[in-house]
Amino acid sequence: MNDIRIDAAYPGGNIIVERIDGDHIYVRQDLRDTKGWWFYWNFRVRGAAGRALTFHFTNRNVIGTRGPAVSFDDGMTWSWLGTECVRAGADDPSFTHAFRQGDDNVRFAFAMPYLQADLERFIARHKGDGHLAVRQLCATRKGRVAERIHAGNLDGHPVFRVLLTCRHHCCESMASYVLEGFLDAVLAPTEEGKWFRANVEALAIPFVDKDGVEDGDQGKNRAPHDHNRDYEGESIHSEVRALRAFVPQWSAGTLRVAFDLHCPWMCGKNNEHIYIVGSSNEALWKEQTRFGSILESLCGNSVPYRAAGNLPYGTDWNAPTSFTPGKNCSRWTSELDGMRLSASFEFPYANAGAVTLTPESARAFGAHLAAATRGYLE
Ligand SMILES: [Zn+2]
Numbered sequence: 001m002n003d004i005r006i007d008a009a010y011p012g013g014n015i016i017v018e019r020i021d022g023d024h025i026y027v028r029q030d031l032r033d034t035k036g037w038w039f040y041w042n043f044r045v046r047g048a049a050g051r052a053l054t055f056h057f058t059n060r061n062v063i064g065t066r067g068p069a070v071s072f073d074d075g076m077t078w079s080w081l082g083t084e085c086v087r088a089g090a091d092d093p094s095f096t097h098a099f100r101q102g103d104d105n106v107r108f109a110f111a112m113p114y115l116q117a118d119l120e121r122f123i124a125r126h127k128g129d130g131h132l133a134v135r136q137l138c139a140t141r142k143g144r145v146a147e148r149i150h151a152g153n154l155d156g157h158p159v160f161r162v163l164l165t166c167r168h169h170c171c172e173s174m175a176s177y178v179l180e181g182f183l184d185a186v187l188a189p190t191e192e193g194k195w196f197r198a199n200v201e202a203l204a205i206p207f208v209d210k211d212g213v214e215d216g217d218q219g220k221n222r223a224p225h226d227h228n229r230d231y232e233g234e235s236i237h238s239e240v241r242a243l244r245a246f247v248p249q250w251s252a253g254t255l256r257v258a259f260d261l262h263c264p265w266m267c268g269k270n271n272e273h274i275y276i277v278g279s280s281n282e283a284l285w286k287e288q289t290r291f292g293s294i295l296e297s298l299c300g301n302s303v304p305y306r307a308a309g310n311l312p313y314g315t316d317w318n319a320p321t322s323f324t325p326g327k328n329c330s331r332w333t334s335e336l337d338g339m340r341l342s343a344s345f346e347f348p349y350a351n352a353g354a355v356t357l358t359p360e361s362a363r364a365f366g367a368h369l370a371a372a373t374r375g376y377l378e
Helices: 116-125 174-187 191-199 210-215 238-251 282-298 329-334 359-377
Strands: 005-007 016-021 024-028 042-046 052-057 069-071 094-098 105-109 132-139 145-152 160-166 200-205 255-262 275-277 341-346
Touching: 005 016, 116 174, 116 210, 132 238, 145 174, 145 191, 145 238, 160 174, 160 238, 174 191, 174 200, 174 255, 174 359, 191 200, 191 359, 200 238, 200 359, 238 255, 238 329, 255 329, 255 359, 275 282, 282 341, 282 359, 329 341
Parallel strands: 024 052, 160 200, 160 255, 255 341
Antiparallel strands: 005 042, 016 024, 042 105, 052 094, 069 105, 132 145, 145 200, 275 341
């Protein structure tokens, strides 16, 4: 009765099936060109309705703090499966799922994915809005289109420009929902949206590693260096090359704020709260701290952010050794003319303290980020 089919043959898919042994499936994440180890996976199970299957991960634990993410509608919507079904022992990490009758097509993933199809749904939601323009940043190495999205004041004479970049590390999908929340706020029929559309042109690069997002790569620590270590010398990644050429001339000295959105490690210390990666530049760290307190004052309990949780330079992984070789995006943007506040944000995959994160709460945080940006610029 081996009619169970497990595959990753769709955008964002990533799995290696080692063997199927009755109700026990042995799988591991596909590391591809990753230097070292990472934890992204995303697979589909068909033909398992009515059965209970246990999925064993054979290359260390790759299950986060709220269990696997699950989708019953081909990846349109996701929820957390929870940890009841998980056995996270170091020797045999696994989870068990009882497929209901009729559940003939179920996806599981490390966290909630965000793909081209999700971006297109976002764009469709704002169709006809003259304050949103989707243009081509470049063609990717594999021939896809990498977008640049302009939102807000598009008349060519905004008071401020703001840059948002996302998915330098393609597996860091939760950050994309934060980006959506920010752009939604810029376009919203609110007093705040109005202020943005009068004063600010936001430029968002939703997928700096578009091929990696769609192919389901890890992206982090990609060989020979990943997209966020590509801002020095001649860039090897086409999106970064295009971004470095485009942003300075687009800015014309009016770019004031740049946020590069990331997700941290899967769990543990410094990976279960939202934070700014502190700059080694003292003056910039001061601006980051000032922004942090504005942001904290706007975030409620639903998406907790504490400025005290920011990671000062020289602490934990935020040390010189993490940044060689190769310059990262926020260091590069910090050196642009007129820049005041450039920062990398880490938004966790599954929880911020006791609060479970979802696409909705990530979008809510993105809206707070927009509100704080206004507070900071005003
Ligand atoms: Zn990252």
